[in-house]
Amino acid sequence: MSWLVTGGAGYIGAHIVRALSAAGLSPVVLDDLSSGHEGFVPDGVPFVRGSILDRDLVEQTLRENGVTGVIHVAGYKYAGVSVKRPLHTYAQNVEGTRVVLEAMAAAGVANIVFSSSAAVYGTPDVALVTEDLPKRPASPYGESKLIGEWLIRDQAxxxxxxxxxxxxTSLRYFNVVGSGDPTVYDTSPHNLFPLVFEALIDGRTPKIFGDDYDTPDGTNVRDYVHVADIAAAHVVAAQRLEGGEPIEPAYNLGSQNGLSVKQIMDAMARVTAVDFTPEVSARRPGDPDRIVATGDLAARDLDWANRFTVDEMVRTGWEARRRAAE
Structure with a gap:
């Protein structure tokens, strides 16, 4: 069994590639390296540099590697920036998904795990998000992920x-953090953990984007989930699809216990032993007040669990980033 991981040279994709290899599912990586790193692809894993928008290349990669399923991680993942770049976001995430599906149909590949997002829900008005909650995305990024789910549903x-x-199946996940391999770390210029790590390494004061949200301490509240747990759930989903087992159209990979940005900052100071008081900046567009989800369905079907404490999330991410800086 061979599985193509689009975006497999990125932070999340590279962890999925490692998890697939550990499970005996032969991964193949397709990535244009717009945000990924070829060095994140393990030795011995076939790597094709190119865009998911290149239909011929996607089909060729599927055929030449005997691919039986796709884990579609590639995409433009920045909710706040998508408000300023909606056309780019739709091109990468909507057209990109359409092209992948078209190439799969041509190559006779009939299994896909789609990396979706909690952003499809927008700002829910319930304490815990479940899969059947109405979808009201608050950014072009969230909208593009929801359309991606629709495309896959309609093709099915x-x-x-x-x-x-x-x-x-579509896996809707939340703030992915930490590291499951000391050679792979989050290099996003927009995500909270790498923003804090970069500031601490440079001797700058980390920032909080907004402290006037409708939450107990004024900073937005999210599910924070470890990247190794996310990768493991993708592998189980792939195995269920490959084995013809029943599977839901979508799963939330949520923690059921939200953490505020301030709580994350406290853990950062505690684990890194760098004493700091974060600087407060303006909100970023497209950021909802609170999103926390159950992971009950995923726990039932995908062996989903949160196996890391917040301090372990910070520690594994910090160690990987510091190693890269050495």
């Missing part, structure tokens, strides 16, 4: 009576 309907009906 269209192929239901064919020789290769599309089997699929």
């Amino acid at each position: 309907v269209a192929t239901a009576e064919s020789d290769a009906p599309l089997r699929h």
